[in-house]
Amino acid sequence: MADELILDVQGVKKAFDGLEVLKGIGFGLRKGETKVLIGPSGSGKSTLLRCINYLTVPDAGRIYLNGEEVLDANIDSMRARMGFVFQDFNLFSHLTVLDNVRICQVKVNGVDREAATRRAHHELERVGLGDKAAAYPAELSGGQQQRVSIARALAMDPDLLLFDEPTSALDPELTGEVVRVMQQLAAEGMTMVVVTHEMSFARQAADEIIFMEKGHIVEQGTPDAMFTASEHARTRAFLNVIAEHG
Amino acid sequence: MDIYDVLIRDFPFLLQGLGVAIVLLVALLSIGFVLGMAICLIQLYGPRTRLVQWPLLLYERIFRGIPIIIMLFIFYYGISGVFDISAFSAAILTMGLRSGAYQSQIFRSAFQSVPSGQMMAARAMGMSKIKAIRHIIFPQAARHAIGPWTNEFSSEIKETSLAYVIGVVELTRQAHYIITSTQGNVLTVFAVVALLYFILNRTGNSLLYAFERKLAVPGFEK
DSSP: OTTOEEEEEEEEEEEETTEEEEEEEEEEEETTOEEEEEOSTTSSHHHHHHHHTTSSOOSEEEEEETTEEOOGGGHHHHHHTEEEEOTTOOOOTTSOHHHHHHHHHHHTTOOOHHHHHHHHHHHHHHTTOGGGTTOOGGGSOHHHHHHHHHHHHHTTOOSEEEEESTTTTSOHHHHHHHHHHHHHHHHTTOOEEEEOSOHHHHHHHOSEEEEEETTEEEEEEOHHHHHHHOSOHHHHHHHHHHHHHO | OOHHHHHHHHHHHHHHHHHHHHHHHHHHHHHHHHHHHHHHHHHHHSOOOHHHHHHHHHHHHHHHHSOHHHHHHIIIIIHHHHSOOOHHHHHHHHHHHHHHHHHHHHHHHHHHTSOHHHHHHHHHTTOOHHHHIIIIIHHHHHHHHHHHHHHHHHHHHHHGGGGGGGTOOSHHHHHHHHHHHHTOOHHHHHHHHHHHHHHHHHHHHHHHHHHHHHHOOTTOOO
């Protein structure tokens, strides 16, 4: 069914030391959709993203990937189908770029080494780093490292990509190259959930923007609706501040 | 016969003593490696229950907190009273157990120096904890561990001479035999012995440093 949800998040709650960070969040994502989570620091966006692949285990609520519930028992195979891109890249620092993109294909998905190598080269070309296969992470700029980490996630042939503030650790002049790769992926029909402060990306690539504050979804809608005719004063105030500083 | 003739005549005995010291060293480091790695992995990734963690902590504290010479006496005279054990086996056992306590801490700090994001990224890609440790954490921790492990190697070479006190015929005891049989010449004989220990130490260190350089990753912080 074309209408079926790739990702279905229902009633997710999470508290840390009694402080409730997520107060029952739900949203869904269809194939090829890009949703962008925005909101002030501490609103729970990153925690929500981490709850989706159980890097943070939710206290309550359910997550379904392609109709199959994410559980402790199947977490490794579920994670293999959800790529995760970290704010600070987390490339495997003892491995070359090629091995970074190859290792989980081989060790997790059981792809044979030759096919994994081809796929790795293909994904590196896709993010514009075909010539860096032999380099080590520490020899690359932050923007290049983040593009490798996107290639690493893509090589697993995921149903869904999760981005946790992928440009927040980068110098302003390096965010562009990462944002362009993400825009290209969105245009190619990759299914993505993106936590970001890059409003240009949200405006241009998102099918829907979800504005979160204090563990709730305040408002959600298309970029047009959110940027021009937001119903909530709080959303407008946030977007104005971002527009002035971003 | 002057002392140099004696030294040349008895040099094979010194080499034999050196051989015993090397076997003792390799055996105790191997026991220590297996024990130390197991303890480190359980301390870092095993169940957090006191039932598991306290005995390990107790073992590690005891073996790092008591002089090795006392341990040797306890193990040799204590155990040989109940259970027939040679001085050599007692030395290997005691020193291996103690090295395990030290090596567990070397490994633990090496594993802990791998940034937590590495484990997180490996798990987020779908690796099980064991796969993540094996393919991602261990190779990085091993590189961090070689430097401090070289210290352990050096200090254990020197400590093998303490097996002397329970009667193991290693290098130091062979030297003592020569001194006793020639009445004196302490300085000359021990100078030769010191040189042998020194050469062994430097050779081992050079090999370990070469290994460390071979594994070095460009831009990877030690």
